[in-house]
Amino acid sequence: MKLVTSLVMLGLVFADDVRVHVSNREPRQREDSRLLFNFLMAKPYHNQKPSRLGSYSFKNCGDPTKEELLVNQLTVSPDPVPSSGTITVTFSAQARAAVVSPVKASLLMKKDVFGAWIPVPCVDGFGSCTYDDFCQILSKSSSCPPPFIQNKVPCKCPIPIGNYTLPGISIKLNLAIIPPGGYSVKFDLEGATAPVGCYEVDFTLQ
Numbered sequence: 604m605k606l607v608t609s610l611v612m613l614g615l616v617f618a619d620d621v622r623v624h625v626s627n628r629e630p631r632q633r634e635d636s637r638l639l640f641n642f643l644m645a646k647p648y649h650n651q652k653p654s655r656l657g658s659y660s661f662k663n664c665g666d667p668t669k670e671e672l673l674v675n676q677l678t679v680s681p682d683p684v685p686s687s688g689t690i691t692v693t694f695s696a697q698a699r700a701a702v703v704s705p706v707k708a709s710l711l712m713k714k715d716v717f718g719a720w721i722p723v724p725c726v727d728g729f730g731s732c733t734y735d736d737f738c739q740i741l742s743k744s745s746s747c748p749p750p751f752i753q754n755k756v757p758c759k760c761p762i763p764i765g766n767y768t769l770p771g772i773s774i775k776l777n778l779a780i781i782p783p784g785g786y787s788v789k790f791d792l793e794g795a796t797a798p799v800g801c802y803e804v805d806f807t808l809q
């Protein structure tokens with residue numbers, strides 16, 4: 604579930620004890636970040652509709668000729684994504700080289716605010732955060748969900764060379780803490796010797 608939550612959608616990696624690179628910021632900047640974060644993540648005051656409705660998209664934002672983990676397909680339905688309920692995920696990827704620790708992960712999370720994409724700052728391990736080793740985060744998550752095991756898709760590093768497919772599996776979501784709206788999440792994964800992959804997922808949460 605942790606892998607899915609992270610890879611599939613939100614970069615919702617609540618990494619309690621993973622150090623996040625915000626320490627070199629000035630206190631003033633940190634305060635500004637928190638204010639912006641609180642503004643972007645506030646629940647709407649009334650039942651306001653997101654300015655985008657739907658339009659899920661997935662794209663590679665790196666160099667597909669060099670990436671170790673080439674994700675060919677990542678689809679999520681329904682669109683818009685319900686913040687709680689069951690979604691269907693289809694995934695296929697090719698590991699052209701074994702993916703091993705450490706994998707540096709940089710997340711860029713943006714929220715649609717009346718048509719403009721505003722970056723969500725990294726606050727308390729949520730938002731546009733950077734992690735020294737994504738493999739370490741995966742290794743802390745609970746056991747691999749049954750559909751992953753059934754389809755022989757690894758949830759932890761190392762990911763051996765091979766082709767991996769999840770053929771439309773059902774996943775229960777509970778993202779009630781995240782306000783509805785349009786989101787764009789870019790995951791840039793960098794291995795010690797080669798790029799692991801860069802993927803951007805845009806979706807609307809309802």
Ligand SMILES: *[C@@H]1O[C@H](CO)[C@@H](O)[C@H](O)[C@H]1NC(C)=O
Nearest residue numbers: 696697698699764765766767
């Ligand atoms: C994975 O799939 C690609 C193309 O779809 C193929 O060329 C390659 O041989 C496959 N690799 C393995 C390990 O099955």
